[in-house]
Amino acid sequence: MTFISRELRLKSQPTGMPTADNFELVSVGLPDPAPGEVQVRNLWMTVDPYMRVRMNEARSYMPPFQIGEAMQGGAIGEVVVSNAPNLKAGDLVTSFLGWREGFNAPADGVAKLDTHGLPPQAFLGVAGMPGLTAYAGLLRVAALKPGDVVFVSAAAGAVGQVVCQIAKLKGHTVIGSAGGAEKVAFLKEIGVDHVIDYKAVPNLAEALIAAAPDGIDVYFENVGGEHLEAALAAAKPFARFALCGMISQYNAIDAGAGTRGLIQVVAKSLRLEGFLVRHHADLQPVFIKELSDWVGEGKIKWRETVEYGIESAPSAFFKLFKGENLGKMLVKLT
Amino acid sequence: MTFISRELRLKSQPTGMPTADNFELVSVGLPDPAPGEVQVRNLWMTVDPYMRVRMNEARSYMPPFQIGEAMQGGAIGEVVVSNAPNLKAGDLVTSFLGWREGFNAPADGVAKLDTHGLPPQAFLGVAGMPGLTAYAGLLRVAALKPGDVVFVSAAAGAVGQVVCQIAKLKGHTVIGSAGGAEKVAFLKEIGVDHVIDYKAVPNLAEALIAAAPDGIDVYFENVGGEHLEAALAAAKPFARFALCGMISQYNAIDAGAGTRGLIQVVAKSLRLEGFLVRHHADLQPVFIKELSDWVGEGKIKWRETVEYGIESAPSAFFKLFKGENLGKMLVKLT
Numbered sequence: 127m128t129f130i131s132r133e134l135r136l137k138s139q140p141t142g143m144p145t146a147d148n149f150e151l152v153s154v155g156l157p158d159p160a161p162g163e164v165q166v167r168n169l170w171m172t173v174d175p176y177m178r179v180r181m182n183e184a185r186s187y188m189p190p191f192q193i194g195e196a197m198q199g200g201a202i203g204e205v206v207v208s209n210a211p212n213l214k215a216g217d218l219v220t221s222f223l224g225w226r227e228g229f230n231a232p233a234d235g236v237a238k239l240d241t242h243g244l245p246p247q248a249f250l251g252v253a254g255m256p257g258l259t260a261y262a263g264l265l266r267v268a269a270l271k272p273g274d275v276v277f278v279s280a281a282a283g284a285v286g287q288v289v290c291q292i293a294k295l296k297g298h299t300v301i302g303s304a305g306g307a308e309k310v311a312f313l314k315e316i317g318v319d320h321v322i323d324y325k326a327v328p329n330l331a332e333a334l335i336a337a338a339p340d341g342i343d344v345y346f347e348n349v350g351g352e353h354l355e356a357a358l359a360a361a362k363p364f365a366r367f368a369l370c371g372m373i374s375q376y377n378a379i380d381a382g383a384g385t386r387g388l389i390q391v392v393a394k395s396l397r398l399e400g401f402l403v404r405h406h407a408d409l410q411p412v413f414i415k416e417l418s419d420w421v422g423e424g425k426i427k428w429r430e431t432v433e434y435g436i437e438s439a440p441s442a443f444f445k446l447f448k449g450e451n452l453g454k455m456l457v458k459l460t
Numbered sequence: 461m462t463f464i465s466r467e468l469r470l471k472s473q474p475t476g477m478p479t480a481d482n483f484e485l486v487s488v489g490l491p492d493p494a495p496g497e498v499q500v501r502n503l504w505m506t507v508d509p510y511m512r513v514r515m516n517e518a519r520s521y522m523p524p525f526q527i528g529e530a531m532q533g534g535a536i537g538e539v540v541v542s543n544a545p546n547l548k549a550g551d552l553v554t555s556f557l558g559w560r561e562g563f564n565a566p567a568d569g570v571a572k573l574d575t576h577g578l579p580p581q582a583f584l585g586v587a588g589m590p591g592l593t594a595y596a597g598l599l600r601v602a603a604l605k606p607g608d609v610v611f612v613s614a615a616a617g618a619v620g621q622v623v624c625q626i627a628k629l630k631g632h633t634v635i636g637s638a639g640g641a642e643k644v645a646f647l648k649e650i651g652v653d654h655v656i657d658y659k660a661v662p663n664l665a666e667a668l669i670a671a672a673p674d675g676i677d678v679y680f681e682n683v684g685g686e687h688l689e690a691a692l693a694a695a696k697p698f699a700r701f702a703l704c705g706m707i708s709q710y711n712a713i714d715a716g717a718g719t720r721g722l723i724q725v726v727a728k729s730l731r732l733e734g735f736l737v738r739h740h741a742d743l744q745p746v747f748i749k750e751l752s753d754w755v756g757e758g759k760i761k762w763r764e765t766v767e768y769g770i771e772s773a774p775s776a777f778f779k780l781f782k783g784e785n786l787g788k789m790l791v792k793l794t
Contacts, residue, residue, distance in 0.1 A: 384718015386717070391734035392706060
């Protein structure tokens with residue numbers, strides 16, 4: 127029986143904000159898997175802001191998506207047919223072959239998933255790449271130390287929600303920025319000390335300085351632009367900024383709006399360090415162990431925003447840039 | 461005999477580029493020094509870009525100059541009268557009491573200068589704060605390591621000329637940016653591998669990438685603005701930027717023009733670290749020892765631009781922002 131899988135291909139490179147026209151939904155029949163291969167039905171796929179960068183023509187830190195080819199990204203699937211000894215039908219696997227309903231792949235192109243008792247899709251969020259990003263960025267890149275006051279932008283997003291809670295469970299004062307009442311309520315619920323609704327305040331820098339009158343020691347950067355300017359203005363001397371992403375800049379048509387106030391990096395002896403989670407994969411085992419403990423103790427909660435069906439993946443993706451997700455944005459494929 | 465000292469006081473805070481109207485030249489009669497004090501005639505004073513920041517009303521990393529009071533800065537002087545046991549007439553001393561022809565001060569407010577055989581004014585430049593800035597920024601902040609390709613802006617300035625030569629004597633490929641034929645010729649003379657005349661190239665980033673087709677590992681930042689943007693564009697993954705100053709920004713009336721392309725800090729895992737030389741004073745002894753050796757071996761040369769008389773100090777200062785100095789800008793007071 128042929129598995130008909132629908133997949134989303136890049137049809138054209140976006141200029142600015144991507145649109146449905148940049149995608150093409152195509153049905154492909156998967157042949158029987160070859161020896162050593164598995165056939166996988168995807169249950170969940172993720173959409174992440176960084177994927178926007180891969181839709182551009184230029185190579186950045188990952189190769190660009192190719193026009194006419196299926197896009198890629200994290201996915202959780204179930205083995206349907208296995209021609210490999212180490213996997214069997216019914217096994218859950220993670221792969222980088224999202225944006226499609228199913229695929230054949232060599233068995234070593236997927237990884238068997240031990241859910242540690244968590245829902246499988248958590249491994250696209252709090253227990254997956256976004257969770258490890260939060261953990262590595264806060265503890266290693268920003269080198270969180272006792273007494274630090276921590277500012278987090280996109281605090282109610284997939285990464286931000288984990289950053290806030292790790293900082294809180296370690297006893298820090300946390301200031302989170304997010305847009306809209308639902309996100310603000312969630313951040314208060316998870317114990318964030320000062321929540322700034324950036325869409326509601328007239329001046330973000332002033333709001334941040336009011337929340338942290340003595341300044342911030344750590345900034346976890348997910349947004350860029352005005353948020354970075356506010357963090358520069360509010361930084362204490364020797365503050366450390368872990369730069370994870372700048373979602374406000376990804377759809378810029380030129381090099382983005384300029385960031386003002388960088389002279390503060392000199393005046394305050396700041397350290398701004400960008401990072402990619404893939405360079406911190408060595409932390410994965412200790413991260414999963416600590417995370418499991420924290421979840422078991424009720425110290426980490428999380429939210430997901432779920433869209434349904436492969437055909438909804440582009441709109442789920444667009445919503446990231448409009449801030450319409452609370453927590454991890456996921457697409458449920460079955 | 462009363463010592464009549466002329467001194468420059470801050471008359472008003474500049475808006476944008478400072479002008480002669482912001483200064484007032486006043487003659488004051490120095491009384492005989494009190495017990496424990498010395499009377500010093502300044503021989504040399506320095507003007508440095510950072511002083512512009514102290515002319516603003518707001519406190520930055522140093523307190524602002526006060527209107528109606530003499531400005532301050534590094535100076536080399538000669539003791540005229542000593543009422544302190546550890547200093548005698550004729551001794552050379554360094555102090556932070558520049559912008560005046562002479563002063564009385566407690567003996568512990570000055571430091572006796574051992575010139576190590578160098579001209580005294582070198583201790584306002586290559587052997588002083590600018591030299592230590594170069595040494596600490598390149599070796600500690602940027603953590604120079606074998607094989608690094610180094611880009612230096614304001615490369616023919618007081619700090620830049622030392623950065624270039626330390627990097628060269630350690631065997632690195634060095635790219636220096638400066639404006640004008642005289643500076644370009646000097647940088648070639650001291651062995652800089654690729655000299656970019658930023659005033660003559662149509663696109664600085666393209667010129668830098670042409671000079672360093674595989675990218676730069678270290679950027680020593682003295683300028684800001686377009687230079688920082690070029691360095692971001694040309695940086696290799698994991699490049700380190702030591703941010704010493706941003707002279708292009710000091711006269712900005714608002715927060716300065718924005719810097720574009722900061723998303724590269726994330727995409728390339730860059731580290732941008734600002735620093736102030738005063739936090740690296742522990743390196744002073746090893747710096748002076750190494751520098752003396754290098755000068756003795758002919759491995760470090762330097763240039764000075766000298767103006768004469770206290771009344772010329774404001775115009776010497778203005779010339780810094782027009783790039784009219786080659787090497788250290790000094791004012792000779794006697």
